[in-house]
Amino acid sequence: MKKRISITHLIATLFAGVFIFYGISCTKGIEDVSFYDKSQVTILTYLKENPEYSGFLELAEKSGYSGALGAYGAYTVFVFDNEALQAYKSAANITEFDNESAKRLIEYHILKSVVNTDIMGNGGMRTSTIVGDYIVADLQEGNKILLNNHAFIKTRNLVMTNGYMHVIDKVLPPINDDVKTRIFNESEFSIFKAMWENSDFEAIYAKEKGLLTFFVVPDSVYQKAGINSLTDIMNLPAVNNERSKLTDFVAYHAIQGMRFLNFFDGGNYPTLGKEMLSVKIENRYKVNKRFIKIPGDTEVETYVPVHPGMSNRQARNGVYHVLGDKLIPITPPAEYTYFDFTEQPELVNLPEYGVATIQNIQNWEFERVKVVVTGGSFEYFVSKDANDKKYYNNKDIFYFSGGRWSLELISPKISAGKYRMRLLYKMGPSRGAVQVYLDDVKVGDPINMRNNYPTEYDIKNGNYWRAFVKDVYFDTTKEHVIRIQTVIPGQGLLDGMEFEPINE
Structure with missing residues (x-):
């Protein structure tokens, strides 16, 4: 018999076991099922008792994570059924998974703590996967939740003794490319790519050990501003046909840390260039907001807009967002x-x-x-x-x-x-x-x-x-x-x- 339990009770029950995971695993419409208690069984037991998830179970066993899914702990699993797995294998031309590819796929579907759909929010999830990847949730019309702009959650908040399960309609392909590769592979960023390749920014990028966040301007936006090529970029006053200034210009488009749009609190953020980048959150995300005077001594607000629907694009070592105007380095006012x-x-x-x-x-x-x-x-x-x-x-x-x-x-x-x-x-x-x-x-x-x-x-x-x-x-x-x-x-x-x- 199913019974409803409170989320507060669940988290209190599971919190004590949050570290166990690391010790064990070092290595069609939406069905809104909310907080049903299956807490007499572990995630592993549930998978074994439901043959439609036998493919997921086999991958978990091959990857070495099945022990963790059967142990006491507190984490979240996005599970896919056999039909979804077969579709993924066909699309990716995969016949069999070796141990390493099985491990990479399974670990991309497990979060390191409890996350129910009420706290997923819109944007990057605050809790990463067990290997530090981040999944993006997008709340859509009809209370549907889309993950990574790819898979819908079709059964949500299944409560087990050792965490939550959410059933998704497609396999989430792990993101293995870095930010540079992802940006370079998109034709809409050809001008930004040329800036990168013709500057010394590659050395700055290669030196960075941590995660990064990029703000990228697409070609269509540059073209509206009369910029059609690298030559036009070099002629900007901020660059002045100097390679060193071009390097700093490119570096100004990147800040340290993984920041999905919902991770920003507002303020000044250190870039990889010389100046800071200002992000304000008002009725929208505003980069480098400031007031300029126009004739008549009137002050007018100006800023670079961020396109939320085109942003939060993940990569292995960070995320990138798309801007609606060119980004010129400025010295923002002092911020806390x-x-x-x-x-x-x-x-x-x-x-x-x-x-x-x-x-x-x-x-x-x-x-x-x-x-x-x-x-x-x-x-x-x-x-x-x-x-x-x-x-x-x-x-x-x-x-x-x-x-x-x-x-x-x-x-x-x-x-x-x-x-x-x-x-x-x-x-x-x-x-x-x-x-x-x-x-x-x-x-x-x-x-x-x-x-x-x-x-x-x-x-x-x-x-x-x-x-x-x-x-x-x-x-x-x-x-x-x-x-x-x-x-x-x-x-x-x-x-x-x-x-x-x-x-x-």
Whole structure:
């Protein structure tokens, strides 16, 4: 007999087993079935008891993931039936899957935590697959949900002991091409492709280890602006027929991180070029919004529009969006910037990121972090404490166990302007005192993280501090070197650094 259960109860029941998955698997119309409880069986048992999914089951067994689907955990599976699998094999001219191709296909259909259709939203899902890929959901007319602009969910929210199942009408082909390949393969971006190939941007792109987001202008939009070829691009004032400026022009179209449109909060974002990119979310997505004066001393709003219906195009190493006007580098006004110390590619790309503590990382080779520890250890710490979860950004910090230490990091780009600089940390009886340096210059007074005394610019929530460092002025948009160094030995629980604009 089917019975309905609450989603809150399900998540509470499953949450405790969220890590089990990693230990086991390192390696026609819409039927709206909502929250039916099949929680006496695992996903694996359900697949075995329903022969229409025997093909999915066979692939799971071949890939090595069947054990995980039968174990205690909390994840989401997009399952396809035999008919859908056969259609996929025919279209892709596949006779049999080898172990590696079976593994790639199955892992693309499993999310690393519980996701029901009520929280999928419109755009990229916040939860990635077990190997870090992202699936895009598009809520369509009639309450239909389209995944990756390809497959509809036809049976949704089947509750098992170890997660959710959603039945889809087609197999989701894994996306294996990188952003460059996907853009180059689309004829509508031939001018952008020519810009890339005739600049030195390839070296910048090849150096990037993390995920990327591109804003690409199609040929049709360039043509409306009178730009029909690379020659017209080279004649733009921003490029001025210089290869180095063309390189920066192309780099300005890419920002670090995987950002589907629904991932943007609004603000300034570091590009791979010299300047920041501004994204505002109002009645639509607006890139580089600003006001210009026209005759009569009237101010008119101008911006570069984003086409949502043509955007959120996935790639193996990022996503790209389509713009409705040419994109020219500008220096945007100062915006609030938060630098989360733990957002380093060497950590973000790990399955433990945001989930589990990693000890003794002082021996790691970070590209943008330098750590010196004497008499203690250094770790990436993920807290389980309710208050920490509330006040830590992403629930995680860098933790120094004691002794003398220093932490040197390269910040993201920060727009030119005046800012109030604050260090975010947790106070405690065994903490040390630190001095902050900005671009090798001492800034502000030492901060006693054991028993700090608030100034008018400090912000305090219990033991969680946003401690005032100094008001600083940046005359150009660029990255900065931040060093935090003990002047009194002790522990350090460091979250990040914020830069709050000062508008005078």
